Amino acid sequence: MAEEVKLFKTWSSRFGLRAVWALKLKGIEYEAIDEDLANKSPQLLQYNPVHKKVPVLVHNGKPIAESLVIVEYIDETWKQNPILPQDPYERATARFWAKFGDEKVLPSIWGVFTQEGKAQEELLGQAMENLKLLEEQLEGKVFFGGEKIGLADIALGWLANLICVLEEVSGLELITQEKFPLLFGWMQNFAAIPMIKESFPPHDKMITKYIALGEKYCPPVKGCIEELCEYQTP
Amino acid sequence: MATSNNVKILGSFASPFVMRARIAANLKSVGYEFLEEKFGQKSQLLLQSNPVYKKIPVLIHGDKPVCESLIIVQYIDEAWSSGPSIMPSDPYDRATARFWATYVDDKWFPSLSGIARAQGEEAKAALIQQVRDGIALLEEAFPKCSKGKAFFGGDEIGYLDIAFGCFLGWLKACEMMNGIKLIDDATTPHLAKWAEKFCSHCAVKDVMPSTDKLLEFAKVLAAKFKAAQS
Numbered sequence: 001m002a003e004e005v006k007l008f009k010t011w012s013s014r015f016g017l018r019a020v021w022a023l024k025l026k027g028i029e030y031e032a033i034d035e036d037l038a039n040k041s042p043q044l045l046q047y048n049p050v051h052k053k054v055p056v057l058v059h060n061g062k063p064i065a066e067s068l069v070i071v072e073y074i075d076e077t078w079k080q081n082p083i084l085p086q087d088p089y090e091r092a093t094a095r096f097w098a099k100f101g102d103e104k105v106l107p108s109i110w111g112v113f114t115q116e117g118k119a120q121e122e123l124l125g126q127a128m129e130n131l132k133l134l135e136e137q138l139e140g141k142v143f144f145g146g147e148k149i150g151l152a153d154i155a156l157g158w159l160a161n162l163i164c165v166l167e168e169v170s171g172l173e174l175i176t177q178e179k180f181p182l183l184f185g186w187m188q189n190f191a192a193i194p195m196i197k198e199s200f201p202p203h204d205k206m207i208t209k210y211i212a213l214g215e216k217y218c219p220p221v222k223g224c225i226e227e228l229c230e231y232q233t234p
Numbered sequence: 235m236a237t238s239n240n241v242k243i244l245g246s247f248a249s250p251f252v253m254r255a256r257i258a259a260n261l262k263s264v265g266y267e268f269l270e271e272k273f274g275q276k277s278q279l280l281l282q283s284n285p286v287y288k289k290i291p292v293l294i295h296g297d298k299p300v301c302e303s304l305i306i307v308q309y310i311d312e313a314w315s316s317g318p319s320i321m322p323s324d325p326y327d328r329a330t331a332r333f334w335a336t337y338v339d340d341k342w343f344p345s346l347s348g349i350a351r352a353q354g355e356e357a358k359a360a361l362i363q364q365v366r367d368g369i370a371l372l373e374e375a376f377p378k379c380s381k382g383k384a385f386f387g388g389d390e391i392g393y394l395d396i397a398f399g400c401f402l403g404w405l406k407a408c409e410m411m412n413g414i415k416l417i418d419d420a421t422t423p424h425l426a427k428w429a430e431k432f433c434s435h436c437a438v439k440d441v442m443p444s445t446d447k448l449l450e451f452a453k454v455l456a457a458k459f460k461a462a463q464s
Contacts, residue, residue: 050337050371062326069332076325088312089298095305100286133286 005030006058008044010037012201012209014158015067016055021154022074024195025081068098071154084151097137097144098155105130105156112174113166113214131180138182142189153190160187161200169210241266242294244280246273248451250400251303252291253441257396258310259293260437262317266293273454304335307396321393327379328393331386334375335397342368346401349408350452351459362414369416369425372398376424384431391435399432407448 007023009016011034023030035044035054047056047063056063057070064073075083084091108130111123134156137144144152163175177184191197243259243266245252259266271277271290283299284292293300293309300309311320322328345364352358379386379394386394402417409416419426433442443451 059326064326064329064333066333066336069329069336072332073325073329076328088309089295089300091312092300092305092309095308096300096302099302099305 003028004058004060006033007031008033008035008041008047008056008058009054010035012206013054014162017157017161017199018067018154019055019057019070019074020199021149021157021196022071022083024199025083025149026074026078027080028074028078068102068151068155071151075151083145083149083154085145094145094151097134097152100130100133101152101156105134106158109159109163109166109174113170113172127174131175131183135180135183138186143186149190149193153186157190157196159183160191160196162206163187165203165206165210168207169214240296242269243267244269244271244277244283244292244294245290246271247443248448249290250404253400253403253438254303254396255291255293255306255310256441257391257400257437258307258320260441261320261391262310262314264310264314274458304339304393304397307393311393318390319392320387320396322387330375330379331392331394331397334372334379334386334394337368337371338398338401343401346404346408349412350456358412362412362416365408365416369422373422373425376428380424380428385428391432391437395428395432399429399438402429402433403442403445403448406445407452410445410449411452 005023005028007016007019007030009019009032020032033041033043035041037054040052044054044056045052047058048054048065051065053065055067055070056065057073058064059073059077064070071083084094104126108123108127112120112127115123137152143149144156149157159175167173167175175184175187191200241259241264243252243255245255245268247270256266256268269277269279271280276288279294280290280292281288283294284290284301287301289301291301291303291306293306295309295313300306307320322331342365345361345368348361349358349365352361376386380388383389385391386398391399405416408414415421417425417429432438
């Protein structure tokens with residue numbers, strides 16, 4: 001039977017990109033369906049009734065939801081170009097940093113760009129701590145996965161695309177070569193991989209989107225943030 | 235059980251997350267030394283082996299620490315590959331088990347743990363309803379996952395049984411503290427049968443604390459929470 005692979009996502013979804021990267025890594029042909037979240041399709045609601053969210057992978061009619069669950073499913077279904085290593089301890093490590101990215105890095109960075117005052121100060125402190133931990137993980141490595149990208153790279157890959165957008169919109173510099181040389185290098189190496197680069201949503205469209213979001217959340221004052229950044233330098 | 239393999243589990247008797255690691259180790263007949271953390275204090279070993287989160291459980295295999303309960307369960311399954319499989323063998327069944335385990339952790343458990351700290355009856359009732367809604371989803375998912383067998387994992391306890399079943403002690407304590415029924419024969423027949431089988435399973439019964447002990451511990455937690463509030 002011919003494989004039928006569909007991916008429900010949005011044009012900008014960082015979680016959808018994880019599934020895209022996993023499929024591209026494995027060389028799997030798929031149909032991409034970009035949803036309008038203000039007007040969700042009946043298929044999406046049918047395939048992910050619990051969360052009603054993207055991404056959803058549908059493989060031969062069977063839906064899988066939750067981006068990291070999807071990535072592991074892709075890795076286990078198509079064996080070429082493994083995303084997770086063989087060794088159980090290395091697998092546990094990859095899963096740990098992927099989860100850390102979602103639980104700690106993402107909320108703290110998002111908070112820095114959307115909060116104000118004391119809340120923002122606290123989140124900036126947390127963001128710097130979290131980025132420092134990622135920096136340490138890259139010691140002696142090109143990617144979190146080693147020589148090649150792995151689960152943690154795919155999970156954290158949104159940094160390579162979204163950080164520059166958030167920084168441009170807010171005027172705030174969070175990940176610089178000076179403060180986080182390894183992480184900065186990783187972002188560049190990751191973004192330079194052709195299949196990654198070609199999958200990034202259009203930069204100007206992202207800027208427009210995040211300017212609009214920034215207006216909604218009240219962007220921070222530039223000077224104040226630079227001062228905070230100095231104070232928090234690891 | 236012989237404490238061979240040089241395996242330690244750092245935890246607390248009351249933590250459902252710690253229970254996950256212990257159940258998985260028991261299923262695989264992996265001997266381990268259980269190092270109980272003192273409530274309100276974090277040992278040097280914990281801080282050293284989990285510097286990122288500073289939380290239990292931590293599994294230490296030789297000199298390698300593994301953190302985060304579901305990651306520990308998968309590690310145990312993969313590191314001790316002989317013996318029964320904890321994860322299903324089919325990739326789609328694995329994805330389904332992982333999906334529901336993620337749901338339990340990200341959506342369902344926060345509602346359950348929020349009940350005891352809810353401010354006011356309305357807030358409490360809302361959280362209780364959220365817990366019920368989650369249980370209803372898992373009740374519906376049970377036949378699809380179990381395919382007519384006793385557990386989510388089939389004939390034997392698996393990943394999702396561990397991920398959800400570890401909360402049964404606290405669920406019972408919550409029922410008693412609030413005078414409600416969350417899992418029962420009338421509304422959740424599949425889960426009611428499953429809960430009984432799970433709690434009496436040899437890999438579970440010695441690590442599932444009694445409801446009395448949990449109720450006692452709940453009072454200690456409540457006092458600590460109240461002190462932190464004032």
